Amino acid sequence: MATLHDQKDEPIIEIRGLRNSFGEQVVHENLDLTVCRGEILGVVGGSGAGKSVLLRSIIGLQHPDRGEVEVLGENMIDREEDEAHNVRRRWGVLFQNGALFSTLTVAENVQVPIREYFPHIKPPLLDEIASYKIAMSGLDPEVGAKYPSELSGGMRKRASLARALALDPELLFLDEPTAGLDPIGAAAFDEQIKELRDKLGFTVFLITHDLDTLHAICDRVAVIADKKVIAVGTIEELLELDHPWIQEYFNGPRGRSVKKGHDMAVTTGGGR
Numbered sequence: 156m157a158t159l160h161d162q163k164d165e166p167i168i169e170i171r172g173l174r175n176s177f178g179e180q181v182v183h184e185n186l187d188l189t190v191c192r193g194e195i196l197g198v199v200g201g202s203g204a205g206k207s208v209l210l211r212s213i214i215g216l217q218h219p220d221r222g223e224v225e226v227l228g229e230n231m232i233d234r235e236e237d238e239a240h241n242v243r244r245r246w247g248v249l250f251q252n253g254a255l256f257s258t259l260t261v262a263e264n265v266q267v268p269i270r271e272y273f274p275h276i277k278p279p280l281l282d283e284i285a286s287y288k289i290a291m292s293g294l295d296p297e298v299g300a301k302y303p304s305e306l307s308g309g310m311r312k313r314a315s316l317a318r319a320l321a322l323d324p325e326l327l328f329l330d331e332p333t334a335g336l337d338p339i340g341a342a343a344f345d346e347q348i349k350e351l352r353d354k355l356g357f358t359v360f361l362i363t364h365d366l367d368t369l370h371a372i373c374d375r376v377a378v379i380a381d382k383k384v385i386a387v388g389t390i391e392e393l394l395e396l397d398h399p400w401i402q403e404y405f406n407g408p409r410g411r412s413v414k415k416g417h418d419m420a421v422t423t424g425g426g427r
């Protein structure tokens with residue numbers, strides 16, 4: 156039987172030698188990355204470093220020039236559509252803009268993936284599952300009947316989270332989930348993700364620019380620069396490297412103030 160430690164080391168995403176380009180522009184060259192079961196992996200890098208393109212390569216929305224991408228033990232490159240369809244069922248994605256259908260209520264949005272994969276589920280059960288996912292995402296039950304345009308930015312993120320959780324994913328992809336949220340809303344959202352991960356045991360691939368999020372919930376952080384993942388580790392491990400981007404990012408004025416805030420939170424026993 157696998158021990159907890161073994162499970163933690165079990166690769167859920169394995170990327171080897173990835174190359175992506177758009178015309179003359181090479182975005183990734185020889186990029187390697189392993190994401191392990193149960194971890195929250197933060198992915199950081201400058202604007203345009205290729206974080207979203209990496210996410211799209213993993214979930215099959217971007218066909219790489221070269222390389223291997225294995226997700227949940229399945230090779231994702233050049234798969235037959237029906238096989239890819241089956242793997243997609245095992246993950247949930249929260250896209251940067253939320254990507255909710257504006258003509259559907261929140262509950263109907265949450266039901267979309269369930270209807271796609273389980274067309275025989277009857278409406279009463281669909282409603283029940285949607286209500287459950289909406290509650291899990293920290294929204295009040297009445298939000299299910301609202302349309303995305305009637306929600307605040309934070310509520311829209313949570314509604315998108317409810318939809319990403321619809322099929323009980325083993326793997327959750329989050330693209331800048333706290334972008335545009337106020338600090339209190341962002342901290343609450345981070346906490347929700349961590350609580351759900353602790354309770355449900357899924358793995359999280361989280362693209363973010365938010366230093367607070369990295370400090371608060373990420374087990375490890377992968378840094379993308381120079382077209383590849385230049386380092387993966389805890390923030391403490393990354394800080395030992397003398398790469399200029401890493402030092403500037405974590406030790407620049409914003410990085411220092413986040414760290415100071417966390418040290419204070421630890422000494423006063425509060426904080427996120």
Ligand SMILES: Nc1ncnc2c1ncn2[C@@H]1O[C@H](COP(=O)(O)OP(=O)(O)OP(=O)(O)O)[C@@H](O)[C@H]1O
Nearest residue numbers: 177180182200201202203204205206207208209364
């Ligand atoms: N469909 C596309 N066609 C052409 N170029 C693209 C396409 N998608 C992404 N790119 C380019 O690839 C590079 C990486 O884009 P990507 O969106 O992955 O960056 P990012 O690291 O997510 O940036 P940000 O933090 O600003 O969101 C950018 O230079 C972008 O212009």
